[in-house]
Amino acid sequence: MTVMLAATAALLFGAGTYLLLQRKLSRIIIGLGLLTHGANVLLISAGRRGTPPIIGGSSTADFADPLPQALALTAIVITFGVTTLLLALAYRSWLLTDDDEVQDDVADRRVSTDDAVQDEVEDHQELIEWEELL
């Protein structure tokens, strides 16, 4: 059973990582969903197996460890909220750009393609001309 859980987590992590490396936002979000599921499965497998931990149901020695389950539940709720926000943003991004691709950082591109340097040179020439006029 533990091996099964570990294998499931590994599969989820693998598929999630693959989807995360894509360029489409929808795939990235699904990938994130799979990744977080993988983490939750791992969290569940961290606890001891046993009977439901209800007092009076069975002896305390046979109880399953309830703490990882509570932790996983909290993690699931948090991920759910964040994923919803992410989906809303992806929709907004689709409305704004008509595309599902992850957009490039424009200011970064400008620095890396020397446009900023070019701008500075042009600005400087303008300044010199301006001073000559005065």
Add this chain to the structure above:
Amino acid sequence: MGGAAVTWLLPLPIVLPLLGASLSVLAGRAKGLQRTVGLVTLLASTVVSVVLLVEVDRGGTMLAVAGGHPSPMGIALVADRFAAALLVVAEVALLAVLVYAIGEPGAERNHVGFQSAYMILSAGVAGSLLTGDLFSLFVSFEMMLTASYVLLTLGGRREQVRAGMTYIIISLIASTLFVLSLALLYSATGTVNMADLADHMAVLPSGTRTAFAVLLIVVFGIKAAIFPLFFWLPDSYPTAPSPITAVFAGLLTKIGVYAMVRTQVLLFPPESRPAGLLLVLAGLTMVVGVLGAIAQDDIRRILSFTIVSQIGYMIMGLGLFTAAAIAALIFSMVHHIVVKTSLFLVAGLVEHEGGDNRLSRLGDLIRRAPVLAVMFLLAALSLAGVPPFSGFVSKLALLQAGIAEKQFVIVAVSLVVSLLTLFAMARIWTSAFWSRAEIPAPERLVSATGRRKSRSPLGMLIPTGALVAVSLTIAVAAGPIYAFCQRAAGDLLDRGAYTEQVLEP
């Protein structure tokens, strides 16, 4: 175990803002009411955090366990000197930025959700500082981050949505890795209480311990923006409105550093701390950050890259793992939160005055806004570490700690990076304030008499000035503050005392 009388104050910095956030939602579109609630809440939290600091410094580490359960079972809130000091600085920065945001004419502060998201952010920050439990640290981080997602994308402009997506996805991956490390830690030790973990860590094989240490460095390294996990920061921070960027820049990465310091120092015994790895990362973070800053044209992007480079200094303090280095690290965190927040607030004012963020479009601000120029100069010189400002004290302490440990390479690197930081700051100063504008200002900024008029509202100037004054106070009172940092570092490195105080109060 001292200060038992005021233990009930411990949850207040988390509970008050959460209450404030709900009131803020209830207040709906009543702007005045929302702002009053926000200001009162943060003011109260600031007062509480100051009381906590005084009590903790007087009576030692404070502990409050939720629901009155015995210690490793209940969720523990712990305030030691390190946490209490950072809490005070964080609350002061949060309060100043809130005043600034209210004083700023613009759309964002008028958004219905702004105040409540801001309150939740402050609850998350306080929670991350005060928690004594690794899983509540995760929950507090999420509270803080989710609020930051909302604040970053408030307004929904194209640029914000693009940068916000990257930021959220990166943070969510970091959180997933955090849950993963929690799962592994729990299966190895059977606990998530930090003091209990520190005790259980000793029985693990040393390879497993080192693996956990590195895993936690990756998790918090993403949040703290250390090399090579920093790339999201200069991309996303500058797109937010200036007060929001200021609070992110001042607080969020520092909370990442705090979590890293807390986990590395407390959980792991000295022999399994990856000190060498941390020092290499620190050096690379400093260098890459400052070089990035020099390449940029936009003021906010320059400042964002210098955050990365300053984080390198803190990681250097952590990597040395001596009492002197940790004291220097705490001092530099306190200094950095104040200075960085005020620099970003000044950058927001510069945008107001000059109508642009790009150095190539700005100029001559010293004549139009001399007060602004002085505030920028004070904060920038402090950041670069010029004497007699607070940055100098923190860097001097760090360098002395480095020399004492004979880590000359990192000391040399940090000196060069200091010089380059000064260069990056001087670039902003000369092009935005000192020299003439290279491109004439747009018509709308020029008044009828031909002179450009100052447009900085007092509501923005006063909080910025107050923060700069705080940073000067840190420099003036450097002696007592540094002595306090040494006491805090002593507490941090004494792992046995911490676990004893938390587990057997």
